[in-house]
Amino acid sequence: MKEWKNREVSARRAEILAHAEKIFAAKGFHKATMAEIASSAGFATGSLYQLFDNKEDLFATVILELTDAALERLTNAVGKQTTASAQITAFITELFSVTQKNTNLLTILMRGDVVVASRVSHRIRLDLIEKTERQIAIAEDILQRGVSDGEFMSGINCRITAMSLLGGVRFFAFYRIITNEEFVLTQEIIEDFLQTFMRGIR
Amino acid sequence: MKEWKNREVSARRAEILAHAEKIFAAKGFHKATMAEIASSAGFATGSLYQLFDNKEDLFATVILELTDAALERLTNAVGKQTTASAQITAFITELFSVTQKNTNLLTILMRGDVVVASRVSHRIRLDLIEKTERQIAIAEDILQRGVSDGEFMSGINCRITAMSLLGGVRFFAFYRIITNEEFVLTQEIIEDFLQTFMRGIR
Amino acid sequence: MKEWKNREVSARRAEILAHAEKIFAAKGFHKATMAEIASSAGFATGSLYQLFDNKEDLFATVILELTDAALERLTNAVGKQTTASAQITAFITELFSVTQKNTNLLTILMRGDVVVASRVSHRIRLDLIEKTERQIAIAEDILQRGVSDGEFMSGINCRITAMSLLGGVRFFAFYRIITNEEFVLTQEIIEDFLQTFMRGIR
Amino acid sequence: MKEWKNREVSARRAEILAHAEKIFAAKGFHKATMAEIASSAGFATGSLYQLFDNKEDLFATVILELTDAALERLTNAVGKQTTASAQITAFITELFSVTQKNTNLLTILMRGDVVVASRVSHRIRLDLIEKTERQIAIAEDILQRGVSDGEFMSGINCRITAMSLLGGVRFFAFYRIITNEEFVLTQEIIEDFLQTFMRGIR
């Protein structure tokens, strides 16, 4: 019985988070109302407060769970490869894939209301920094190993390169969002992107 | 007299925009109040409405003027060079410089409230797209010319490379902001960044 | 079995009332929540509604039972004495004692939310009037008998004197509550109080 | 011009306080709404917040101003007399008068919401204690002087007697409120009250 109830709660939670994600993405933190999120998820306003402390907590939870999932997917994708080349390719490919599929998250993050403080958004900000650091670290580690193994040029600044890679991929996601998803990411683009990083332009 | 009045108005306008920039950057669009901006600039609340239609208009104007100035600086920097290599170096160097000096603008943009619609923010968005497109175009043109001149590798996808470059630089700015400007951009980092793009990693 | 059930119900009721008393005294009617009272008493929220119609009913019951007990103690104390002097002394002494021991009740009453109407609080109010009248009546009766017996000065207005006495004692209780119980009622104070009433000040 | 504006603000303030007093007395702190007070005073809701920080501040101000006025009247009444007897009579007479005319204040105080803390109500509470202390002090001083002058019996506990007096008078006010003002305070009652204190009952 308890198990059933827990499943219920868990489903309720997921339901609310899914609807909150859509509405926060569509309207931003401020214009999204608790009443709208609740009714969209099929609950009364008060019910949201049984699972989340307040609006900011709900907002933070949406972001945290999505960034967690993204980071996990990246880690898994990289883990399936062995050589540094294959890993960096897998990393970038998966990063492109993740950003493509997480339009809501990206929109939420780009809308902001996240960067600056206040009790809860401070938590979001720290999480974003941490998740970003971990993404950088994944790429940096691969590059470092690639250099050790002789796969990559010695002398490259692994951290700077890792950050450049991340920034590049994120920019395509940003560009896609601001152009209302008119920009479509093809396999070809990903390959060209990889090639640029691999061979350089000169 | 008219001239004098215009100069007066113009000074008032600039004054207000400067204070609005700081406050929007510090608090974000929603938490910044018209009353605070007005008093900070030494005016009465109502006076803001003589120069700007409403809060969103003021916000949009702040962004537009800053992005205009940034674009102009980029164009100038590139114009002073002749070879594609020198131009792309100048472009990236200046882009780093601009993002370093425009912490307010970056913070405003990252806070968001910009990405999505409503009468005025639509205008902001269109401007952002246009300015981004023009930045891409500048880099793309340089690259294209570099390929034609034989300075750059033939076969590279100039547009994708231009976007990657832009994304890379912007990421360093993003990273600097979220880490509360603890991350400092050195000349060395810029050089490593350039090197990565020039030589590739392999 | 019925008897057992009744005992059960009765115990439950007393338990809830005791916890409600504490919480109402500590937080006042409005800030005390049914959930808090329930959990404090070890029940589920819904269970309170099996014994009390609603929050106001619970509140009223707390007050009524406490004022009943106080009145009973007063009556008993007076009944043990025979002369008017001894009775009025016993009355005042017991009244001081009752107010000392019923800090919760006094706090509840002083916090108010009691004086004015609405279905249930009307009931509380009527009860307060009645209990006050009966306290006045007890003192008045003693005084009257004292006058008849020649123990007390003829010509005194027994009702007014009774009310003055009650007011005096209640003020000490009020004073003790508002000063956070820093004011301590000693035997000496009680004696001085009695003396003032007995001999007058002139 | 400034003077005129100030007069305006002052009038506005007084207007709001007068209406707030009535409504707080009629409904209590919690059931009185800011919207009701504002519209009753002929203003928009937001206007209340230009003169008062919040609802509690408005509430506290109502109480403070009324208790201030009451204390001033008491001081004045006593100041007009010279002998201790005349002063104590004036004090009690004025105290009865003040409580008669301040039904709203008394109702507000009796409803409570005042006794216990929270940022602002703490301020109210401290004020109530102070005002009570000062009322006690006025009576105590008179009694003390009366004893020194030989007008009053030596050996009386002046402070306890002062408190008894205050409690007595306040009780009549309390009684009047709870009986819906059916109880009318006549000159005769006041005289009987005074007599009891002067001569004692024995």
Add this chain to the structure above:
DNA sequence: AATGAATGAGTATTCATTCAT
């Protein structure tokens, strides 16, 4: 009988905008 999750009505407060002076 007991539970406690779900409900949704009710309200203080903020702040962009207006307009009389």
Add this chain to the structure above:
DNA sequence: TATGAATGAATACTCATTCAT
């Protein structure tokens, strides 16, 4: 033109009460 007082719409959050289990 400049002012800043007045406006009033808009919304998060609480908690008494209900009722399916």
